[in-house]
Structures are given as C-alpha cells and as structure tokens.
Amino acid sequence: MYKLLLCQRYLRTRYIALASIISVTLGVATMIVVNSVMAGFGSEMRDRIQGILSDIIIDTRSMNGEFDPEAKKELIRKLVGKYIVGVTATVEVHAILSFKYGPDYVPHPIMLVGIEPQSKADVGPLADYLQSYQTGERPSSEPLSWELTPTAMEDRVKKAENHRDMQRLRNEARAHREQDDLSMLPLDDELAQDEKEEEEVGKPQAGRLFVGRNLTTFTQDDPQTHQPRTYELIRPGDDVKISTVSAGVPNPVHFEATIVDTFKTGMSEYDSNLVYCNLEYLQFVRDMIRKQDGKDVSAFTSLQIKLKDYKDAPKVMEILRANFPADNYVVKTWEQRQGPLLAAVDVESSILNILLFLIITVAGFGILAIFFMIVVEKTRDIGILKALGASSAGVMSIFLSYGLLLGVVGAGAGVIVGLLFVRYINEIEALISFLTGREVFPETIYYFKDIPTHVEPLTVLWVSCGAVLIAVLASVLPARRAAQLRPVQALRYE
Amino acid sequence: MTTSVSPLVKSATRESISMPPMHVAALAVQKSYRKGEHSVPVLHGVDISVRKGEFLSIIGQSGSGKSTLMHLIGLLDTPDVGEVQLEGQRIDDLPARTRDELRNRVFGFVFQFYHLLPELSLIENVLTPMMIRHSIWNYWTRRREFQDRAKAMIDRVGLGHRMTHKPSELSGGEMQRAAIARALVAQPEILLADEPTGNLDAKIGREIIDLLAQLNENEQLTIIMVTHDKSIAAQAHRTVKLCEGRIEPLSDAA
Numbered sequence: 001m002y003k004l005l006l007c008q009r010y011l012r013t014r015y016i017a018l019a020s021i022i023s024v025t026l027g028v029a030t031m032i033v034v035n036s037v038m039a040g041f042g043s044e045m046r047d048r049i050q051g052i053l054s055d056i057i058i059d060t061r062s063m064n065g066e067f068d069p070e071a072k073k074e075l076i077r078k079l080v081g082k083y084i085v086g087v088t089a090t091v092e093v094h095a096i097l098s099f100k101y102g103p104d105y106v107p108h109p110i111m112l113v114g115i116e117p118q119s120k121a122d123v124g125p126l127a128d129y130l131q132s133y134q135t136g137e138r139p140s141s142e143p144l145s146w147e148l149t150p151t152a153m154e155d156r157v158k159k160a161e162n163h164r165d166m167q168r169l170r171n172e173a174r175a176h177r178e179q180d181d182l183s184m185l186p187l188d189d190e191l192a193q194d195e196k197e198e199e200e201v202g203k204p205q206a207g208r209l210f211v212g213r214n215l216t217t218f219t220q221d222d223p224q225t226h227q228p229r230t231y232e233l234i235r236p237g238d239d240v241k242i243s244t245v246s247a248g249v250p251n252p253v254h255f256e257a258t259i260v261d262t263f264k265t266g267m268s269e270y271d272s273n274l275v276y277c278n279l280e281y282l283q284f285v286r287d288m289i290r291k292q293d294g295k296d297v298s299a300f301t302s303l304q305i306k307l308k309d310y311k312d313a314p315k316v317m318e319i320l321r322a323n324f325p326a327d328n329y330v331v332k333t334w335e336q337r338q339g340p341l342l343a344a345v346d347v348e349s350s351i352l353n354i355l356l357f358l359i360i361t362v363a364g365f366g367i368l369a370i371f372f373m374i375v376v377e378k379t380r381d382i383g384i385l386k387a388l389g390a391s392s393a394g395v396m397s398i399f400l401s402y403g404l405l406l407g408v409v410g411a412g413a414g415v416i417v418g419l420l421f422v423r424y425i426n427e428i429e430a431l432i433s434f435l436t437g438r439e440v441f442p443e444t445i446y447y448f449k450d451i452p453t454h455v456e457p458l459t460v461l462w463v464s465c466g467a468v469l470i471a472v473l474a475s476v477l478p479a480r481r482a483a484q485l486r487p488v489q490a491l492r493y494e
Numbered sequence: 495m496t497t498s499v500s501p502l503v504k505s506a507t508r509e510s511i512s513m514p515p516m517h518v519a520a521l522a523v524q525k526s527y528r529k530g531e532h533s534v535p536v537l538h539g540v541d542i543s544v545r546k547g548e549f550l551s552i553i554g555q556s557g558s559g560k561s562t563l564m565h566l567i568g569l570l571d572t573p574d575v576g577e578v579q580l581e582g583q584r585i586d587d588l589p590a591r592t593r594d595e596l597r598n599r600v601f602g603f604v605f606q607f608y609h610l611l612p613e614l615s616l617i618e619n620v621l622t623p624m625m626i627r628h629s630i631w632n633y634w635t636r637r638r639e640f641q642d643r644a645k646a647m648i649d650r651v652g653l654g655h656r657m658t659h660k661p662s663e664l665s666g667g668e669m670q671r672a673a674i675a676r677a678l679v680a681q682p683e684i685l686l687a688d689e690p691t692g693n694l695d696a697k698i699g700r701e702i703i704d705l706l707a708q709l710n711e712n713e714q715l716t717i718i719m720v721t722h723d724k725s726i727a728a729q730a731h732r733t734v735k736l737c738e739g740r741i742e743p744l745s746d747a748a
Contacts, residue, residue: 001625001628001629001630001633001634002622002625002626004630005614005618005625006611006613006614009613009614010613013613380609381611381612383609384609384610384611385611385622385626386570386594386597387568387570387597387603387605387609388597388598388603388622388623388626388676389594389595389596389597389598389599389623389626389627389680390594390598390626391590391591391594392590392594394626486571487565487570487571488565488570488571491570491605491609
C-alpha cells in the first residue's frame with residue numbers, strides 16, 4: 001500500500017517528473033498522429049489504386065494482346081461468376097500525347113488505356129473521378145460515355161467559329177497579297193493544315209479521351225497573389241494528337257482525339273500518366289481487329305475483374321491461373337501489380353515508426369535521468385522505509401510503479417492529445433495556415449482537400465503499451481539502485 | 495541467556511514471543527567502516543544485553559560508536575565480528591527478508607532528525623509501518639482498524655489536532671512525537687531511540703523523555719536510547735558509556 005501511496009505523492013509533488021511525462025505524452029501523441037495520417041493516406045491511396053485497377057487484373061504477355069475478349073469474359077463469368085461483380089476488357093499501350101500550346105506542340109509520355117465505359121463502370125468508380133461528374137455538370141445518374149458535355153461542346157463550337165473567322169481574315173489577307181503581287185510567297189503549311197481542319201472542326205474526333213488532370217494543367221505561384229494557381233493547358237473539347245505503335249509488327253500510329261473529360265484520382269502517378277481512350281477506336285487504329293467467320297473480332301491486353309468480396313481474391317486467383325495459361329497471361333491482384341509502391345509505403349511507414357519510437361526512447365532516457373535524481377533526493381526516505389521494515393523488493397517496486405504510473409499517465413495523456421489532434425487536424429491546419437499565411441497542406445501538392453486520417457485502435461494500443469514499457473524499463477536501473485541502498489548509508493545521507 | 499530457538503525469530507510474529515530474561519543482546523560485536531582505502535574501526539568487541547522492559551541509555555561522545563551499536567542491534571547494519579541476539583537467538587545472520595520483517599514487527603525506531611516522509615501527512619506517516627507489514631488487500635480490508643489505532647497513538651502523543659498536517663507544518667517537538675507514534679503503532683517489543691532529544695530544546699526534550707519513560711513503565715516497552723546528554727540518560731534504568739568503541743558501564747539502576 002505504501003508503494004502506491006508514495007507513487008501517487010511523488011507524481012503529485014515531483015514536478016520534474018512532469019517533464020518526463022510531457023516527453024512521453026508528446027512522443028505518443030506524435031506517433032498516433034503520424035500513424036493516423038499515414039494510415040489515412042495509405043487507405044486513400046489503396047482505395048484510389050483499387051478504384052483505377054479493380055481487384056484482379058489479367059494481363060496478356062504480348063502487346064498485341066489476345067483475341068476475342070467477349071469469349072474470355074464469358075469464360076471468367078462461367079468460372080468465377082459467383083464471386084465477381086463485373087469484368088471489362090482493356091487495351092493498354094504506351095503512347096505520346098501532344099497538344100498545341102502557343103506556337104509549339106507539347107509532348108507527354110502516357111499510358112493509353114482503351115476502355116469500354118459501361119463495363120469499366122462495373123469494375124471501378126471512374127465516373128467519380130471525372131471532373132464533369134465532380135462539378136455536377138453531369139448528373140451522377142448519367143452513365144459513363146464518350147459524349148462531350150454541353151459546355152465542352154459549346155467551347156468547341158466557339159473555337160471552331162473563331163478559327164473560321166481567323167481563316168477568313170487570312171484568306172482576305174492572302175487575296176490582298178495576291179493583288180499586291182506578293183503571290184510569289186507560298187502558302188505556309190500551317191495555313192494548309194488550318195484549311196483542312198476547318199472542315200472537321202466543330203465535330204469531335206472519332207478518338208475520344210479521358211485525360212489525367214495533371215496532363216492538362218500546371219500549377220505555379222500567381223505573381224499577383226503569390227498563392228499557387230492552377231492554369232489549364234487544354235480542356236474538354238480540345239483536340240490532341242496521340243502517337244503509339246500498332247499491334248503485330250510495331251509501326252508508328254498517329255491519330256487525333258478529342259478530350260471528352262479530365263479526371264483526378266488523387267494519385268499523381270495516374271493523374272500525370274494515364275489517358276483513357278474509346279476501346280473500339282484504339283483497337284481500330286492499332287490494327288487489333290480481324291475478321292473471323294465473317295465477324296469482326298477485336299483483341300485486348302487486359303481483363304479487369306471486380307470482386308463482390310476482396311477476401312475471395314486468393315480463391316478466384318487460383319481458378320483463373322489454372323484457366324489462363326501463364327505462357328500468355330499474367331494474373332495478379334491489384335496489390336501484386338502495385339507491389340513495389342505498396343511495399344515502399346509500408347517500408348516508409350515502418351522506418352517512420354522506428355524513428356518516432358526513438359523519440360519515446362529519448363523520453364525513456366529522460367525518465368532514467370530524472371529517476372536517478374529522485375532516488376538521490378529520496379535516499380533518506382529510502383533509508384526510513386527500510387528502517388521501518390520495507391524490503392529491497394518493496395523499495396524497488398516503488399520506483400518501478402512510479403515509472404509505470406508515469407508511463408501510464410504520459411501515454412494516456414498522449415493518446416488523448418493525439419486523438420484530439422487527429423480529430424481536429426484540418427481545423428489545426430487551417431489555423432496554422434491562417435497564422436503563418438502559408439497553406440500547410442496545399443491541395444495542389446497533396447491532392448486532398450482535407451488531410452485524410454484513419455485511427456487504428458491496434459496502433460494506438462501498441463504505441464501506448466510501448467511507451468509504458470519504455471517508462472518501466474527506464475526506471476529499472478534507478479529502482480535497483482534505490483533497492484541496493486543500505487539503510488544506514490541511506491539514513492546518514494546528507 | 496537461553497539457547498532455545500525463539501519462535502519469534504522463526505515467524506517474526508509478536509504473538510509468538512516467549513519471555514526469556516534477556517531480550518536483546520549484542521555479543522562481542524566489532525564494526526569498521528571503509529573510508530577510501532582505509533578501514534576505520536568503530537566498535538571493538540562490544541557486549542551489551544538488555545532485559546525485557548528495561549530502559550537503557552547509551553551515552554558517549556560523538557564518534558564513540560553509540561549510533562553504530564544501535565544500528566547493529568536494530569538490524570539496520572550487520573557486525574563484522576560478533577553477533578546480535580534476540581531472546582537468545584542470533585538474528586544478524588538471518589536472511590534479509592526476515593531481518594526486514596523483524597525491523598517491522600519487533601523494533602521501533604526514533605531518530606534524531608525525526609525522519610518523517612515529507613510527502614505524507616502525519617497520520618499517513620504513522621500508518622507507514624502497517625502499510626509495509628500488510629499486503630494491499632489486507633491493509634485495505636482492515637484500514638479502519640489501523641486508522642483507529644494510528645489516531646489513538648497520535649492522540650496519545652498529543653498531536654490529535656495535527657492529524658492531516660504534513661511534517662513541514664509541524665514543529666521539531668511535534669515531529670519527534672509523530673516519529674514516536676510511528677514507532678509505536680506497529681506495537682514493537684523494543685524501541686530504539688537515537689538521540690531523540692538531540693535536535694530539540696530542553697523543555698521539549700524533557701517532554702519526549704517523559705513520554706518514553708511513561709511508555710516504558712506503562713507498556714513494559716524495552717527502550718534503548720542513545721544520547722550524549724547525561725541528564726537525559728539519567729531518566730533510564732541503566733546507562734552504559736561507550737568510549738572509542740568500547741563499553742564502560744556507569745550505573746545499574748534497574
């Protein structure tokens with residue numbers, strides 16, 4: 001009983017011990033906040049990757065792909081139909097997207113993915129990422145399609161009219177030049193091209209695209225406000241050029257396509273590289289359609305499968321691997337496909353946890369130092385207790401209990417502070433941004449409007465237990481020293 | 495002096511103590527302290543025995559070894575040579591745990607500098623030996639009994655109005671009374687008082703000695719008191735003088 005009483009009194013009266021409590025509290029709170037934010041980021045990232053990739057992906061080994069996706073989809077439904085929500089065929093190929101910006105063309109390397117909107121919608125929430133759905137320009141009930149929005153179409157028509165007016169002025173200028181006997185100057189290629197475009201512009205190209213938001217915009221500080229500002233390079237309704245290779249013997253393929261919409265997944269890798277194209281047209285330009293029994297049969301390079309329950313993935317994978325020979329196909333879950341990225345995030349998280357735990361270890365050394373000081377300060381009290389019959393183990397347990405109490409109070413306060421911080425992290429971010437005049441968590445960099453957080457109770461538990469354990473371990477040496485004091489030596493201590 | 499094995503030593507319970515003529519004794523004890531490389535002898539083979547209910551005072555100059563002798567008798571330290579006996583049974587070589595228990599149950603200590611625990615109130619200080627003796631559960635279930643006993647003891651030493659005061663709020667005399675209450679609450683057989691009046695003025699010192707004498711007379715409490723004041727020592731039944739680590743008997747009033 002005296003151990004508990006003295007622990008409690010030491011806690012209340014030895015304010016120096018508060019220093020070690022504060023360091024434990026801060027360490028625990030920091031670990032909870034960092035882990036929650038990292039888990040939030042991780043969870044959002046996984047959701048977004050899974051949203052884009054679906055659950056299971058069957059890739060063909062050849063860039064030429066395999067023929068007859070409908071038959072393969074039917075086979076999949078037959079094999080694992082009870083486990084799946086939907087399946088879609090895609091064509092994935094590296095390409096270059098170029099668009100005119102000022103007088104020059106700007107090229108971007110991209111991953112071009114041919115999709116069929118209806119079945120793609122079955123395997124992932126692509127519509128949720130499209131700007132026209134996010135801004136409400138298209139109602140969420142409208143199915144995913146390759147049609148331009150009225151606004152984009154209006155822009156496109158306006159541009160066409162402007163272009164036509166410009167062309168007319170040029171023609172007039174040319175006529176004037178001819179009159180002034182300047183007709184010796186040849187028409188430049190650009191004018192010739194413009195003449196050709198005049199006939200087609202206003203009507204969208206046969207190739208239609210959903211383009212990653214980062215490919216269509218750039219962000220830099222506004223010289224007026226000094227705040228980051230996003231500028232649009234191209235927008236829905238604009239035409240771009242795509243260069244890729246054909247199936248079979250790789251030959252260059254160029255085609256023009258109209259941007260139907262832009263998407264923002266929040267994953268920089270996708271928003272900066274990914275472009276969706278209408279599947280039939282991509283198959284057509286890449287020469288992936290052949291005649292078979294009088295019918296057109298197309299080829300695909302990937303099959304994306306959405307499961308009813310992701311827990312069934314191993315079972316489904318096993319069945320699919322048995323039926324899709326490894327010579328021609330690679331069957332992977334989305335996690336296996338993004339393995340290096342997810343592994344990198346896990347490693348980053350582990351290293352960060354180790355580093356942060358060192359903070360608590362430092363707090364442990366603080367407890368060690370302060371406890372040694374308290375043991376010296378309490379030498380005479382230890383002597384009194386021993387004179388009154390307290391055993392060495394009893395004296396030792398006073399300081400171990402004291403360490404435990406400090407750890408529990410420090411970790412408990414840390415859990416409360418950490419959880420409150422996580423709960424109000426966006427308000428805190430707004431306050432810090434207001435006070436410093438600089439956005440702490442700019443959406444343009446992190447792709448999140450709010451800081452994502454996810455508190456995992458198990459993480460909170462192990463962080464707290466770890467902190468308490470460190471506090472107890474740190475008090476072992478001072479406690480042993482206290483226990484080893486001889487009563488006479490302690491009583492005579494000045 | 496009996497040679498039979500005392501049940502007290504075996505179980506260290508007050509109830510099992512028999513009534514031998516000699517209560518506690520130090521036999522040919524020698525003690526040296528090491529100071530750096532040098533060994534400083536303090537006691538040179540001291541023999542002293544105290545009968546049950548006896549009030550013995552040990553006088554001597556500073557450095558004569560009287561406090562060391564008392565520490566050896568009270569099992570706060572162990573002799574280099576010789577032995578300490580309780581009711582004829584050697585106790586200085588017992589396991590540490592048993593010696594701790596004997597200190598809690600058989601001996602009560604009063605020190606010159608009171609040695610109260612500053613974080614605890616007066617009543618909590620007085621209850622400390624009971625807290626040490628009993629497990630948490632045992633103490634908790636009997637806490638009212640112990641508190642009543644402690645309150646009675648505090649009242650007896652005249653500090654009933656200071657029950658919840660911290661040691662820093664008490665005067666020197668009050669602290670020494672509190673220390674006596676703490677020493678007695680565990681109902682010890684032997685009270686060891688090391689210069690109990692050494693830090694008090696004459697009037698308060700006299701009151702403390704009167705209290706000890708009263709306890710000795712009424713409770714048949716064996717008291718060994720160390721002092722350097724002959725007038726204080728004269729209150730005891732018997733006084734022995736320690737001089738340079740050797741004993742010199744002065745009187746035998748018992």
